[in-house]
Amino acid sequence: MEQQSELISKALGWLDQASDIAAGWLLSPAAWSQFALLVMAYLAARLVTARLLPSLRRLLDPAETQSLLATARRFGLRFLPLLLPLAAYALTAMGEQVTRQLFGSGEVIAFGKRVFLFLAARIFVRDVLTDSFLKLLGKYVLIPVAALYMFGILEVITAQLDQTIVALGNIRFSVMALLRGVIAGGLLFWLGSWSNRTSAGYIKAQEELRPATRELAVKAIEVAIFGAAFLLLMSIMGIDLTAVAVLGGALGVGIGLGLQQIAANFISGIILLLEGQTTVGDYVQLDGGEAGIIVKMTARACVLETFDGKWIVVPNEHFITTRVVNYSDQGSANRYEAAFSVAYETDINRIPEIIEAAVGALPFVLQAPDGPDCELRGFGESSVDFAVEYWVSGIDDGKNKYASPVLFAIWNALKAEGIEMPYPRRVVEMRNV
Incomplete structure (x- = not known):
């Protein structure tokens, strides 16, 4: 009062x-x-x-x-x-x-x-x-x-x-210092966000750099900008930076004791960006069964988008400690196969030539590293089993549908040659009717 x-x-x-x-x-x-x-x-x-x-x-x-x-x-x-x-x-x-x-x-x-x-x-x-x-x-x-x-x-x-002094335990601030810190902090972190967005847009536009190099540069600039903003804010508020060093030591102990997984994921993310073996746009499959296209790589995890539109967040550590199958590898070709069968009455020596020509005529089938290869796989109960292997540049799902056109080509080629694709047949014997 x-x-x-x-x-x-x-x-x-x-x-x-x-x-x-x-x-x-x-x-x-x-x-x-x-x-x-x-x-x-x-x-x-x-x-x-x-x-x-x-x-x-x-x-x-x-x-x-x-x-x-x-x-x-x-x-x-x-x-x-x-x-x-x-x-x-x-x-x-x-x-x-x-x-x-x-x-x-x-x-x-x-x-x-x-x-x-x-x-x-x-x-x-x-x-x-x-x-x-x-x-x-x-x-x-x-x-x-x-x-x-x-x-x-x-x-x-x-x-x-x-x-006018405000006391928070053993820490004492003047109201003016607190207001100055709030205003300066808002300006600094707005400027940091703007600088980070601008630099990230410029770096991501450099197509001559590898995607992993671009992501690593963006993360490094983000850490540098906000780190500098934090230190400058501490200086503006008049806080002794030795206290920040003590806080950093305490934080290091906390990471060592309770935040091991977060630290491991952060280091794993840096390793992934440096190596560049897995990057944004690659289609990967992990040992745990997770599979999808990497749409985002953060300091803690990678985000996979499945072909049915779901997003899977996978910690970076899994890409380091488990086996990862990379189907894309920045646009490399992938091999697939399509299985089919013909009747026993067929002259099976003609099948490879017919099928390889039909599949090789498809525009998406590659001739390198190898053209279509039709192989005899076995003699079934009611059919002779074949499979044709072919190479394509992409993943057989999502926007690409390779298996269906290949099977259509096999069906049409066999029908054009009058070759029957059999179905199971059974002989039923009736006793004591």
Whole structure:
């Protein structure tokens, strides 16, 4: 209660002081001359802005190109609404210097200068900023700070916040340091996220790099950006970095005792990215039965997408400690086979030539490393069993369907030659009917 009454008394004192200053300005001839200078500075700023804006728009308006210079010029166009308040601020600052040298006072014109700066802050938040987080930060941080500065009480409030201490156990913070840390942390981690997205997009666009190299570079830059942001935030908040070192040691002990699997998966992820034997886009099958296309590789796990649309999250450690079958290996060919049977009455010596020609005519069947190969597999109960092996560039599922066209080709080739594909036949003997 005592602290609240003290704040109320201070606020009332500020109001009384402000009313006295306003009354003095209204009755002072020097104040009226400064008001006149303010009006002249504003009118001169409008005149300068009206002359400069068309030329600046023509200079900054780029052609329909996507070059870096054109992007920078489009970015510069967004700042043109700030020209009027900043020009008024600059002219007012020059007028303030003149009045202080001639008359020894310039409070009115100094207040007007701060008003123009406040208007510039409002226009900056309203018209220049486009990111939702930055708009929120400008609305609730930049504009209030500019308003306090305009009324000349920013230093008083910051001093009061510096003296107000918040205790969390043995750790003591001033309210000002806490607010500074929250604002700086928000800005730093927004900047880190933006830098990470920009750098990741640029790296992933470099097609000459292997996919694994691109993923490793993206992860390394992400760790470096957010690590630097964290250390810079600790420095801004005034936290001794030796405490961070102690915390890192404690975290290392925690990893050694309770987070072994997370640490193992993280190291396994780095090994996978360095080796490059398994990367995004590969179709893999693990010993545990998990199979799918790798669509994402994170620091902890790989995400497999099955051909029926399901996502399987597989820890990175499984790719290191178990056997992994990689069907893709960055686009290598795969061999498949299709089984079929013919009747015993068939001249089986003709079958390989007929089937190899029919399967080899399919557009997706490769002739290297080997063309179609029809093999005799055995003599069944009611048929002679064959299988044809063929090579294709891809996986037989999902968007690729190789087995079905191959079986259609076998059926049509046998039918065209009049060769029967038998079905089981039984002789039934009836006794004591």
